Amino acid sequence: MIGRRLLIWAAATLVAAAGLAPVAAADPPRPPAGTPGFSIEQMVAARSIGQAVLAPDRKSIVYTHVGRYWGHPLFPAYGEDSNLFLKRIDSGDTIRLTSGSDATSYPTFSPDGRFISYERQGDIWTVEVANGHTKRLTTNAAADRSAVWSPDGREIAFVSTRWGRPSLYVMPADGERSGLRQVTQPGFTPIYPAWSADGRHLMFTAARDSHFYSRGLYRVPVAGGGEPERITPADDAKNAWPSVSPDGKRVAYISDRSGYLNIWTMNPDGSGQQQVTRAAEDQDYPDNDYIQTMGLRWSPDGKRILYFTNQQGNLRLRTVDVATGRTAIVENRDGSHHPVGWVDDRTVAYVYESYRDIPELYVKPLNGTAKRLTSSTYAVFGADKFDRLESVTWKSDDGVEVHGYLRRPTWAKAGDKLPALVLSHTYNVGQFYNQWSPIFSYLVQSGYTILTVNHRGSNGYGTKFRDLPKGDWGFAQLKDIESAAGYLRERGDVDADRVGMLGYSMGGYMTQLALTARPDLFRMGVAVFGLGEIVGDPQNSSPNYIWHLGGSETEQLARYRNASPVTHVPKLKAPIMIVHSYGDPIEPVTKIHNFTQAMDAHGKRYEVKLYENEAHGLRLLDHQVDSYHRIMAFIDRYLRP
Incomplete structure (x- = not known):
């Protein structure tokens, strides 16, 4: 034309x-x-590290490959590289867990580390880490995504557009054919779901206010039939990425009610709101979830949170002491750091990239030298x-x-x-x-x-x-x-x-x-x-x-x-x-x-x-x-x- x-x-x-x-x-x-x-x-042919998640035993990281078109994130058709890969932190060994040429994305470990859920062809699948056996859990024409495992590993919650607008659903861990219930009703468009520590509630983010960018955090009984309850103030702020502390007593999340995206914590029922960071900078992305190396990462002892702060497009890796609000630099070089998690209370894992450095996985002691785990670098x-x-x-x-x-x-x-x-x-x-x-x-x-x-x-x-x-x-x-x-x-x-x-x-x-x-x-x-x-x-x-x-x-x-x-x-x-x-x-x-x-x-x-x-x-x-x-x-x- x-x-x-x-x-x-x-x-x-x-x-x-x-x-x-x-x-x-x-x-x-x-x-x-x-x-x-x-x-x-x-x-165009170059593959790079995309989403990355730490295993529950903190000994390995599963990652995907991602591509970009004019800087915009996409999941290209990379053939056999469009799969899940597991990297052993100590040995450096790499294992491919899935096969096929369809894009594979959004991996999430079961609590016991035996299985990984992921998205492919618009449905939710699982792969058994020990033997690579895969199973398709959903088979709906609508898009099923954002799967999260219950604390006991028996159920999986996910967001689906089946039967109209997006809603939150829960199914047994072996798939929707064993049972499926709708947890939220029309009127809510849930994103970023997370389970409460006791497994009785699901938290999620939803837009319900007049301000276009406002988002609230809600919780709803997992059993279904209950009306979602708002657990963040109705102040037109943008709230997202709920993350439960290891002991289950506090929920960390991102909010811009201070004028910038900062870290806040609260009790699971929304009481006890406290601001943790107080920077005139955004802590974390407001939206783009094409990589799962985002959100807040609690240390195993529950004392600190790993995050990044946005300084004019450079994403610096930091930790914050939840009790005192004291922050510390982990990596401060120009480029973008995406937190993956804590290997132990003194060591963190992350993805680093810059305009001339292809994304790679790293681990680093808080006061030590970073070690690169992956090598997707191309000589060219x-x-x-x-x-x-x-x-x-x-x-x-x-x-x-x-x-x-x-x-x-x-x-x-x-x-x-x-x-x-x-x-x-x-x-x-x-x-x-x-x-x-x-x-x-x-x-x-x-x-x-x-x-x-x-x-x-x-x-x-x-x-x-x-x-x-x-x-x-x-x-x-x-x-x-x-x-x-x-x-x-x-x-x-x-x-x-x-x-x-x-x-x-x-x-x-x-x-x-x-x-x-x-x-x-x-x-x-x-x-x-x-x-x-x-x-x-x-x-x-x-x-x-x-x-x-x-x-x-x-x-x-x-x-x-x-x-x-x-x-x-x-x-x-x-x-x-x-x-x-x-x-x-x-x-x-x-x-x-x-x-x-x-x-x-x-x-x-x-x-x-x-x-x-x-x-x-x-x-x-x-x-x-x-x-x-x-x-x-x-x-x-x-x-x-």
């Missing part, structure tokens, strides 16, 4: 039809200094192959301070004026972290400066900053995108006439809005799984838009239309590329057709690539490779001098 003024590249089309990526020869020639040290194919990803990353801040025209990462090629010399790209992140409250995502380094080392923008609305900077887009969603964030473009153009090492934009998901929406509503801002743009319009479903308006725009589509139609990039297509000047899928449940392909039809009607330049057998993102490796090549060729065409 090609815009009227855009030529079709015959060679690239023929190669793609043959199931291969478009050949580099079709791209504009690059100088030797602009050649990345690794290829797109090598980057040497540190010298990556770009230079600098944490920067600037101010938008209205005085709001914005943070991001400025990235330049290592080979760039003083006086080199490079073309540049502004990048916008996924999710409303997403953030660019110092994490493994080599596509960004590939882009930079190809000859571009990029500025990743954590615009207002992003997490990691407190609730006040997060809530700034309320009342002006889309255009509030656009102020920071405009200021980012201005920041780049004022630099002496950027070609001010060759600045473009790229974004995925929420970032794709921001790219489409920036190019249509601010037509002179960028020379080109690439919107990957973006949102071209937010109108068209007045009876089921998104809670996101209702809160941010002050009402439903019926009540605020003018605001909804103004916040839809398709409305501003007549003003579009720069060429735009759209990457999407036929099966995207968030932005239906019909909306993409509406956007391209509007561009056709006004004679705009564009290219669209739609992929089959995908949802909101590309998990098939050949699709990732193909899209990366197409996007690089499009960027080169319009930004390379």
Whole structure:
């Protein structure tokens, strides 16, 4: 599907039809200094540590592999590497526990360590650690996930979308055919379930308040039939990740009622609320649960909690003494640390990654030297192959301070004026972290400066900053995108006439809005799984838009239309590329057709690539490779001098 003024590249089309990526020869020639040290194919094929959980005996760790597409976490089809692997901490031995090519995720140990539950094909399975015997516990067409074992190991609770909206269910440990009961009724959308120590209640997180980001912690009798009871204050705060202490007497959780995500504790019935950490930083993620190396980890003696704190996208590993609130640094180097658990009261396990370090498992005595347990490192990803990353801040025209990462090629010399790209992140409250995502380094080392923008609305900077887009969603964030473009153009090492934009998901929406509503801002743009319009479903308006725009589509139609990039297509000047899928449940392909039809009607330049057998993102490796090549060729065409 090609815009009227855009030529079709015959060679690239023929190669793609043959199931291969478009050949580099079709791209504009690059100088030797602009050649990345690794290829797109090598980057996509690389496996890295994803979710990781510590065994109950604390002698081994089970982990999965995970991938990223434009920095967004996905579970790619990695063949036999799409399985559960067990790493012995003392010996370093690795055992593959499952087989098959379907993505395997969210492992959880039974209390006695004999079994591991996990998710595959939308159902819950178990594998017996000693012999690798697997069993499918659920067989429903709906998605079953978030399995957690009862303290005695006899039952498993999980969240399922069967029969309507998500609800909490409990089944015997040998599967739903032996019995299944629904614990919560419609009206609750439970996430992050956890058992009480006595096995009589289940705790979970749910959104029940008027504030869009508010979440409460609830508990409900496991026997079923009871009404969930709220155990955190009804103060519009975001509360999540309940974690029961080893003696069962306290529950730790994350709450932003102080203005930042801090650690709190309470009694199992919600009494005795106490704030443990008091940092003007977020402790833990607010949302992304694609890795299970998150949440709070109690020490075996119940005296301390292992966690991380977010310092402008660097996730530092720390412990806190629950009684005194005194914190201590475990690992403080730049990058992202994800807590796995305590090997003993003086030793912890974690995953570490950075923009040039692939995720790996580590163990470390609190006052000793870290030991790496896994070795998924690839020779091609040497540190010298990556770009230079600098944490920067600037101010938008209205005085709001914005943070991001400025990235330049290592080979760039003083006086080199490079073309540049502004990048916008996924999710409303997403953030660019110092994490493994080599596509960004590939882009930079190809000859571009990029500025990743954590615009207002992003997490990691407190609730006040997060809530700034309320009342002006889309255009509030656009102020920071405009200021980012201005920041780049004022630099002496950027070609001010060759600045473009790229974004995925929420970032794709921001790219489409920036190019249509601010037509002179960028020379080109690439919107990957973006949102071209937010109108068209007045009876089921998104809670996101209702809160941010002050009402439903019926009540605020003018605001909804103004916040839809398709409305501003007549003003579009720069060429735009759209990457999407036929099966995207968030932005239906019909909306993409509406956007391209509007561009056709006004004679705009564009290219669209739609992929089959995908949802909101590309998990098939050949699709990732193909899209990366197409996007690089499009960027080169319009930004390379």
